[in-house]
Amino acid sequence: xxxxxxxAAQPLADRLRQAEQPVRLIGHYDCDGLxxxxxxxxxxxxxxxRFHLTNVVALTPAVIEQLxxxxxxxxxxxxxxxxxxxxxxxxxxxxxxxxxxxxxxxxPPNVLELNAHKAGVDGNxxxxxxxxxxxxxxxxxxxxxxxxxxxxxGAWGDRMYLxxxxxxxxxxxxxxVEDKYLNKTSRLPxxxxxxxxxxxxxxxxxxxxxxxxxxxxxxxxxxLEFDPAAALGxxxxxxxxxxxxxxxxxxxxQGAGKQQRAQLFAPQLDLPQWGCSVEELAAMADxxxxxxxxxxxxxxxxxxxxxxxxxxxxAREHREQLLEQLAHVExxxxxxxxxxxxxxxxxxxxxxxxxxxxxxxxxxxxxGLAPRDGKLIVSSRAAPQLVAQxxxxxxxxxxxxxxxxxxxxxxxxxxxxxxxxxxxxxxIDVVDRLxxxxxxx
Ligand SMILES: [Mn+2]
Numbered sequence: 107x108x109x110x111x112x113x114a115a116q117p118l119a120d121r122l123r124q125a126e127q128p129v130r131l132i133g134h135y136d137c138d139g140l141x142x143x144x145x146x147x148x149x150x151x152x153x154x155x156r157f158h159l160t161n162v163v164a165l166t167p168a169v170i171e172q173l174x175x176x177x178x179x180x181x182x183x184x185x186x187x188x189x190x191x192x193x194x195x196x197x198x199x200x201x202x203x204x205x206x207x208x209x210x211x212x213x214p215p216n217v218l219e220l221n222a223h224k225a226g227v228d229g230n231x232x233x234x235x236x237x238x239x240x241x242x243x244x245x246x247x248x249x250x251x252x253x254x255x256x257x258x259x260g261a262w263g264d265r266m267y268l269x270x271x272x273x274x275x276x277x278x279x280x281x282x283v284e285d286k287y288l289n290k291t292s293r294l295p296x297x298x299x300x301x302x303x304x305x306x307x308x309x310x311x312x313x314x315x316x317x318x319x320x321x322x323x324x325x326x327x328x329x330l331e332f333d334p335a336a337a338l339g340x341x342x343x344x345x346x347x348x349x350x351x352x353x354x355x356x357x358x359x360q361g362a363g364k365q366q367r368a369q370l371f372a373p374q375l376d377l378p379q380w381g382c383s384v385e386e387l388a389a390m391a392d393x394x395x396x397x398x399x400x401x402x403x404x405x406x407x408x409x410x411x412x413x414x415x416x417x418x419x420x421a422r423e424h425r426e427q428l429l430e431q432l433a434h435v436e437x438x439x440x441x442x443x444x445x446x447x448x449x450x451x452x453x454x455x456x457x458x459x460x461x462x463x464x465x466x467x468x469x470x471x472x473x474g475l476a477p478r479d480g481k482l483i484v485s486s487r488a489a490p491q492l493v494a495q496x497x498x499x500x501x502x503x504x505x506x507x508x509x510x511x512x513x514x515x516x517x518x519x520x521x522x523x524x525x526x527x528x529x530x531x532x533x534i535d536v537v538d539r540l541x542x543x544x545x546x547x
Contacts, residue, residue, distance in 0.1 A: 108274055111233070111241045114225040117218050118202045119245040121180070128156035130178035130199070132169065134185035134235070135161045135400050137263025137392035142184040142204060142239035144407035145253045145260075149243035152250065157182075161400035163478075164524065165190050174198050185235035188221045189500075189515035204238050205229075206264075207516055208500045230517050232273025236260020240278060254282035255377045255387065256407055262375075262388040265459065265520075268365040270372070279375070288384075290373035294350060295385075301327050301341070301349075302334035309425050310385075311353060311370065312464040314360040318429030326352075357464070363489065366463045390417040393424035396452040431457050437466060442542035444470045445534055451478035455485030455522070462487050471499060471541060475530055482530050484514070484523040486537075493518045497544050506536040 122129065129150055133143030143159055150157045158178075162169055165186045170193050173181060178199050187194060187203035188210070194201060195214035203213075206222040206229030213219045220238055222229030233241075240257035243250035261267070261275045271279050282288035295311065298304035305316050306323035316322045324334040330352055332345065341349065350370065357367045375384035382390075394403030397420050405413030431453050437444040444466065448454050454474030462472045468489035475484050484507070486499045499521035503514030507523035510533045514523030525533055541547075 107241050107244065107277070108225075108227060110225040111220075111222075111227060111238065111274060112245065114220045115238070115242045115245050118204070118220050118242055121200075121202060121218060122150065122155065122182070122242075122246065123153065125155055125180050127179035128158050130173065130176065130181045131157045131159040132165075132173070132181060132183050132186070133159065133161045135163050135395040136185070137388050137395060138234045138236050138260040139185035140391045140395055140400060140403040141256045141260030141263065141388075141407060142235040144404050145236060145239040145243050145250070145256050146182060146184055146204070147404065148253060148408060149239075149246045149250050153246050159404065161395070161404070162186075164522075165193055166524075167193060167196070170194075170196050184239055187217075188219065188223075190513075191217075204235055204242060206233055206235050206238060208498075208518070210504065210515060227274060230519060231266050231269070232275060234261040234264045234266055234275070236263075237274050237278055241274070251281065251285055252287065252379075254278050254285065255287050255380055255384065258282065258288070258375065258384045259387040259391060259407075262384050263392050267372070267384075268369070287377060287379060289376040289378060291376055293374055294346065294353070295369060295372070295374065296338060297386075298338055300335050301332055301338055304338045307425065307429075309428055309460065311357055311362070311366060312432060312460050313353075313356055314465050316356075318426075318433045360465045361467075362464045363462075363468060365490070386421070389425070390414075390421045392456075393417065393420035396424055396456075398452070427453055428456055428460070432460060435461060437461070437472060439467075439470070440534065440538040442470060442545055442547045443473055443534070443538050445473040445475065447530070448474055448476040451476040451483045454483070455487070455520070458485055458487040459520070462489060468492075471497070473534070473537065475534075477527060480527065481512075482525040482527050482533075484525065484533070486521050486523075488519050490519065492545065495545060497541065502537055502540045502544070506533055506540055509536050 133139045181199050181201040184204040188205040189207045191211045194217050201217045203219040222233040227233045236257045257278050296304040298307050302323045306320040308317050327334040391403050402413050402416045406417040437446045454476045458472040458474045471488040473486045498518040500516045503521040503523040507514030510529040512525035
């Protein structure tokens with residue numbers, strides 16, 4: 107483990123070992139939030155500590171109020187916290203934070219923080235909250251090495267695989283290979299019984315006109331002289347090569363990014379104990395969170411067979427919703443951004459990510475807005491080249507939301523905000539202006 111992570115994690119481990127009351131665990135609701143929560147829950151359980159876990163959509167004043175009314179002895183936040191020091195300061199209990207989001211301001215005195223960025227690790231690609239939780243779990247006990255697959259699923263959920271795993275994430279994958287929890291295999295990133303099902307159900311790669319469109323998939327296959335009903339598992343070497351060539355051309359033609367094209371040939375990360383790949387484990391956790399059933403996500407990640415069954419159903423349902431939205435979404439172009447308004451707050455971030463990666467103009471950030479709980483929730487995504495040009499969506503979201511009476515933050519390449527419902531148009535104007543300024547447009 108990198109020394110700075112170990113040094114930053116040690117005081118949190120010491121504090122957890124001393125806890126005499128149940129630890130109040132609060133995690134984010136997405137894949138990285140759920141996986142990091144499950145890792146910490148398991149590690150606490152194994153050290154004989156009790157805990158009470160809740161996964162939330164965001165750290166808000168209401169969450170802090172609720173915690174203050176519960177008066178826990180110790181709170182442990184994971185995959186959230188670092189972006190909201192002013193809220194943490196309002197918490198009456200002492201708190202531990204495990205996070206990889208960009209820190210905003212000073213850590214309040216009641217908080218011990220394990221933040222990737224503060225430990226000298228790039229929290230955008232080298233360590234997710236789940237990878238940091240795994241580091242903390244390893245300090246709590248070597249037996250927690252078996253949680254490496256869950257940590258990798260968290261990193262996957264935050265899309266840290268696009269340039270291959272690097273940094274601490276890479277070390278975790280190497281440990282998992284050594285322990286035989288992870289097998290790297292070479293095959294196309296497609297799943298399904300038949301070729302037609304595999305293409306029509308493919309979210310990554312997203313194939314315009316084919317994904318989510320069984321007739322389009324069958325037609326494409328017939329043009330390639332494949333039998334659409336042929337079994338994917340029985341494709342021979344020649345057929346695999348021909349299908350791979352077509353996928354490369356198809357992605358080029360629809361304007362997919364270099365990283366997305368490279369993913370076609372990346373090794374598949376199989377988890378024999380889980381009977382699925384890292385990608386599939388991440389998709390199940392993500393779907394549980396997005397569909398509002400975080401308990402099932404945690405149960406599944408802790409190894410519950412009934413949790414697993416439900417999570418598989420959610421993963422299918424969520425994928426179908428995404429395929430449906432991606433087929434119909436229309437982005438409106440401004441000067442420096444492109445945005446869409448949807449009705450499903452749980453989908454908009456992934457829709458932006460996939461649209462940007464697979465078919466949108468990557469010279470502009472993509473932004474999605476949708477209502478939830480009386481607010482307007484925003485997701486924003488930028489291609490790597492814009493981040494290299496100095497754009498930070500975390501800053502843009504924080505600043506624009508601040509100007510519109512909301513709050514925002516996150517990462518340079520992926521950030522979010524929540525706003526009063528009537529502020530959507532004003533917010534889009536402010537974001538467009540801020541991004542145009544940063545990019546010199
Ligand atoms: Mn995360």
